[in-house]
Amino acid sequence: MQIAIIGLPNSTKTTVFNALTRGSSETTAYSSGKFNMNTGTVTVPDLRVDRLTTMFKPRKTAYAQVMYADISGLDKGVGKGGLTGSLLNALSESDALLHVVRGFEDATVPHSEGSIDPKRDIEIVDIELLLSDLGIVEKRIDRLKSELDRDAKKPDRPVKETELALLQRVQAHLVAERPLRCMELTTAEMKMLRNFGLLTLKPMLVVLNVGDRLPPDALAPLAYYQHQKTTIVALQGRLEMELAQMSPEEAAEFMPEYGITELGLNRLISVSYDLLGLQSFFTVGEDEVRAWTIPVGATAVEAAGVIHSDLAKGFIRAEVVAYDALIAAGGMVAASQKGQVRLEGRDYVVQDGDIMNIRFNI
Numbered sequence: 128m129q130i131a132i133i134g135l136p137n138s139t140k141t142t143v144f145n146a147l148t149r150g151s152s153e154t155t156a157y158s159s160g161k162f163n164m165n166t167g168t169v170t171v172p173d174l175r176v177d178r179l180t181t182m183f184k185p186r187k188t189a190y191a192q193v194m195y196a197d198i199s200g201l202d203k204g205v206g207k208g209g210l211t212g213s214l215l216n217a218l219s220e221s222d223a224l225l226h227v228v229r230g231f232e233d234a235t236v237p238h239s240e241g242s243i244d245p246k247r248d249i250e251i252v253d254i255e256l257l258l259s260d261l262g263i264v265e266k267r268i269d270r271l272k273s274e275l276d277r278d279a280k281k282p283d284r285p286v287k288e289t290e291l292a293l294l295q296r297v298q299a300h301l302v303a304e305r306p307l308r309c310m311e312l313t314t315a316e317m318k319m320l321r322n323f324g325l326l327t328l329k330p331m332l333v334v335l336n337v338g339d340r341l342p343p344d345a346l347a348p349l350a351y352y353q354h355q356k357t358t359i360v361a362l363q364g365r366l367e368m369e370l371a372q373m374s375p376e377e378a379a380e381f382m383p384e385y386g387i388t389e390l391g392l393n394r395l396i397s398v399s400y401d402l403l404g405l406q407s408f409f410t411v412g413e414d415e416v417r418a419w420t421i422p423v424g425a426t427a428v429e430a431a432g433v434i435h436s437d438l439a440k441g442f443i444r445a446e447v448v449a450y451d452a453l454i455a456a457g458g459m460v461a462a463s464q465k466g467q468v469r470l471e472g473r474d475y476v477v478q479d480g481d482i483m484n485i486r487f488n489i
């Protein structure tokens with residue numbers, strides 16, 4: 128799972144990336160404008176994993192992880208012929224976009240548009256993404272049309288006609304400047320569009336870097352931005368980066384000084400996890416307590432496959448107990464005595480927080 132960080136030059140993308148990944152990539156007041164990509168893996172904090180660790184005292188604890196990619200070089204104008212090359216590839220291959228917008232004044236940090244205006248900046252990048260999608264869709268429409276003209280009697284004609292009709296709907300949606308994630312699509316249509324790597328179809332999270340002070344109404348100017356599946360989070364970028372680069376003890380000491388009780392980036396990480404439509408199930412034992420990532424709707428056999436392909440191949444049954452039931456019972460044996468541990472088959476739809484033990488045979 129990869130989330131690509133995008134935004135105008137100098138919009139503080141690398142700062143947010145460093146905050147998320149506890150990294151120390153160079154942040155500069157002058158944008159290089161060149162394409163470059165850095166990736167980092169982020170642990171998803173989860174109180175449930177902490178409580179399971181207390182309960183089972185395993186030798187090892189493993190949290191869910193998400194990869195973030197810091198991408199530079201997305202500038203107004205590069206999209207005149209659509210985003211191209213390595214930049215477009217990197218964006219199309221990601222599962223979601225994290226769009227960083229600058230919302231603070233600082234005379235020492237130049238702004239590519241010459242003034243601070245988050246609403247305008249969001250629109251510049253949004254239009255860029257829309258144009259890129261429109262370019263891809265129109266190229267495909269032209270091609271389908273000429274194929275349909277040429278081979279009037281080919282057996283795959285109905286399939287192509289269906290695709291053409293869908294793409295024309297998609298085109299109209301984009302021309303109306305609406306991102307594709309707001310479009311009503313059936314599962315079959317989603318599948319048809321999946322291979323195009325369309326950018327506005329991806330879930331998007333907007334991060335407003337409010338700078339060194341967090342006003343209580345920080346998000347008010349962006350209230351209009353209510354696209355479906357878009358969440359806006361305010362973050363004190365540089366402060367969060369600096370705290371993330373400290374040891375947890377040091378950070379805990381500094382946080383009261385800045386009047387914050389919880390790292391903003393922890394919330395940001397959880398929000399992006401939800402945004403991706405992801406959820407966790409857990410495996411527990413003396414050896415390891417571990418969170419595994421699956422999409423919402425995944426079945427028991429799919430979940431088994433995330434652990435190891437052999438578990439999916441030789442799947443017999445899953446022993447399942449809900450997180451809350453296990454905590455309430457106080458332990459596995461007690462949960463079992465209360466009849467809370469169920470046996471489920473391969474098609475069981477896994478629920479967020481299920482604790483699973485896969486029985487298999489190979």
Ligand SMILES: Nc1nc2c(ncn2[C@@H]2O[C@H](COP(=O)(O)OP(=O)(O)OP(=O)(O)O)[C@@H](O)[C@H]2O)c(=O)[nH]1
Pocket residue numbers: 134135136137138139140141142143153154155156157158159160198199200231232233236336337338339363364365366
């Ligand atoms: N005052 C202030 N400055 C910040 C804050 N966050 C980032 N900056 C500064 O903004 C400048 C740009 O930050 P970067 O993170 O390098 O921006 P970027 O979007 O990665 O830039 P490019 O990759 O070059 O396009 C740097 O000089 C940062 O120190 C903040 O919260 N407050």
Ligand SMILES: [Mg+2]
Pocket residue numbers: 140141142154198199
């Ligand atoms: Mg950068």
